[in-house]
Amino acid sequence: MLRFFDLERIDAKKRDVVERTKDFDEIYEVFKPQKAGEQSDRCIQCGDPYCHNGCPLHNFIPQWLKATAHNDLEFAFALSNESSPFPEVMGRICPHDRLCEGSCTLNDGHGAITIGSVETFINEEGFKRGLKPTFSENQIDKKVAIIGAGPAGLSAATFLLREGISVEIFDKQNRAGGLLTYGIPGFKLDKHIVERRVKLLKEAGAIFHQGVEVGSDIAFEELAEKFDALFIGVGATKGRKSGLDGENAPNVYLAMDFLTTIQKKIFDEPRELDIDVRERKVLVIGGGDTAMDCVRTSLREKAKSIKCLYRRDAHNMPGSRKEYINAKEEGVEFEFHSSPKRLILNDDGKVIALEMIKTKLGSPDAGGRQRVEEIAGSEYTIDADIVIFALGFDSVDYPFLASNGIETDKWGGILVDENYETTTAGIYAGGDCHRGADLVVTAVRDGRDAAKAIAKKLIV
Numbered sequence: 044m045l046r047f048f049d050l051e052r053i054d055a056k057k058r059d060v061v062e063r064t065k066d067f068d069e070i071y072e073v074f075k076p077q078k079a080g081e082q083s084d085r086c087i088q089c090g091d092p093y094c095h096n097g098c099p100l101h102n103f104i105p106q107w108l109k110a111t112a113h114n115d116l117e118f119a120f121a122l123s124n125e126s127s128p129f130p131e132v133m134g135r136i137c138p139h140d141r142l143c144e145g146s147c148t149l150n151d152g153h154g155a156i157t158i159g160s161v162e163t164f165i166n167e168e169g170f171k172r173g174l175k176p177t178f179s180e181n182q183i184d185k186k187v188a189i190i191g192a193g194p195a196g197l198s199a200a201t202f203l204l205r206e207g208i209s210v211e212i213f214d215k216q217n218r219a220g221g222l223l224t225y226g227i228p229g230f231k232l233d234k235h236i237v238e239r240r241v242k243l244l245k246e247a248g249a250i251f252h253q254g255v256e257v258g259s260d261i262a263f264e265e266l267a268e269k270f271d272a273l274f275i276g277v278g279a280t281k282g283r284k285s286g287l288d289g290e291n292a293p294n295v296y297l298a299m300d301f302l303t304t305i306q307k308k309i310f311d312e313p314r315e316l317d318i319d320v321r322e323r324k325v326l327v328i329g330g331g332d333t334a335m336d337c338v339r340t341s342l343r344e345k346a347k348s349i350k351c352l353y354r355r356d357a358h359n360m361p362g363s364r365k366e367y368i369n370a371k372e373e374g375v376e377f378e379f380h381s382s383p384k385r386l387i388l389n390d391d392g393k394v395i396a397l398e399m400i401k402t403k404l405g406s407p408d409a410g411g412r413q414r415v416e417e418i419a420g421s422e423y424t425i426d427a428d429i430v431i432f433a434l435g436f437d438s439v440d441y442p443f444l445a446s447n448g449i450e451t452d453k454w455g456g457i458l459v460d461e462n463y464e465t466t467t468a469g470i471y472a473g474g475d476c477h478r479g480a481d482l483v484v485t486a487v488r489d490g491r492d493a494a495k496a497i498a499k500k501l502i503v
């Protein structure tokens with residue numbers, strides 16, 4: 044260990060920029076064993092590891108780095124699967140720079156350990172060599188219904204199965220995975236990675252009911268009656284509207300509708316919308332990860348030009364720096380300090396341009412973030428064939444919550460106590476429907492910790 048003196052931090056290699064924009068395949072390569080071992084060997088094995096605290100799952104990072112450096116893949120695989128339901132997913136898509144790697148002691152000029160890439164390697168190499176995560180062999184006579192097969196629901200299912208509790212998962216989409224499947228594009232996360240974990244859950248006994256919407260195809264009350272406990276992980280995917288006149292024009296889309304439609308097209312599944320950006324001028328409004336996914340998807344869908352418009356600057360973008368850099372590398376144009384004022388429609392009611400206004404950053408708000416101020420008289424227009432708004436997400440108002448005594452906060456997030464139990468006994472919740480649109484890793488933590496609390500209550 045301690046090789047940070049003579050070995051530099053090396054990130055996973057990216058595919059050639061021209062090649063990678065021709066398809067939806069992942070852009071990062073998985074480390075080869077030698078590289079993973081060397082990069083793990085840089086770790087200084089801190090007594091009080093900050094990376095462990097920076098990771099929302101409190102993964103056993105120094106321990107699996109040491110095992111990787113010592114070529115003990117079996118132990119590294121077992122450890123990394125102990126606290127996480129699908130480490131190879133988080134290794135790919137966590138904003139590491141803000142979490143584990145951001146907290147690494149070496150992130151002070153020496154270069155943080157490439158924790159995410161090693162985590163991906165351990166699991167990809169482990170699967171390649173036939174390793175599998177373990178589940179309980181002793182079944183107990185208890186069953187839990189999980190509503191939503193996104194990261195929160197899949198995580199809850201994993202940790203309940205490990206306790207010997209049966210699970211049935213109900214999801215309105217055709218495929219499991221939630222936003223891992225229908226939101227996050229394949230160039231960040233290949234869909235086979237998600238399918239492999241779903242298959243393992245099925246082998247461990249999980250029953251999936253896909254294409255079943257709770258509240259319309261099956262009553263919530265029926266599940267509450269039939270199961271010993273319920274976990275709600277329905278996400279928060281209602282796109283925030285801009286509030287501008289004309290936003291309902293047929294060539295104006297919300298980011299989630301756009302990304303889901305393209306993914307369904309790739310899956311060759313029926314879709315509610317028909318969106319074609321080929322040879323069109325696409326404007327994406329927003330500066331977060333979802334906006335980056337929209338611009339990079341438009342590029343792969345062969346749009347004529349793609350511009351991302353954001354009202355703050357690059358430094359103040361809310362998403363991951365890595366994704367902004369990837370988008371820039373791929374040729375996306377950015378226009379900062381620019382905010383939409385008006386959608387300009389033609390006689391057919393289609394948007395043909397956006398009126399924008401220049402902005403500047405003013406005094407900080409209560410949270411310390413600089414406010415955006417419009418610069419009077421700086422309006423200008425940009426032509427557009429397609430406009431995509433990526434302005435964040437609101438909660439979905441499920442009637443079955445209130446009618447079953449499940450209270451929500453002002454935003455609409457499901458209220459839970461320290462055990463993830465809602466205001467109705469025996470009903471638990473976690474992920475974006477509880478905390479608001481956030482991250483895969485936090486949804487996964489909610490699912491894991493809720494499962495542990497459910498097991499504690501059911502196993503007496």
Ligand SMILES: Cc1cc2nc3c(=O)[nH]c(=O)nc-3n(C[C@H](O)[C@H](O)[C@H](O)COP(=O)(O)OP(=O)(O)OC[C@H]3O[C@@H](n4cnc5c(N)ncnc54)[C@H](O)[C@@H]3O)c2cc1C
Binds near residue numbers: 223278279473
């Ligand atoms: C475009 C995009 C890119 C993102 N990129 C990243 C990233 O790179 N890294 C990262 O960490 N996070 C990312 N996120 C955020 C992350 O995807 C979410 O925080 C996470 O998926 C939340 O998990 P969840 O299980 O709470 O909800 P979801 O993933 O939304 O899953 C909810 C599930 O519930 C189902 N459902 C909803 N209502 C019902 C019902 N009534 N009956 C049955 N089923 C129902 C849905 O079909 C869905 O499968 C991204 C989000 C988006 C939108």
Ligand code: SF4
Binds near residue numbers: 097104144484
């Ligand atoms: S789950 Fe995310 S934060 Fe935790 S070790 Fe893995 S990549 Fe880092």
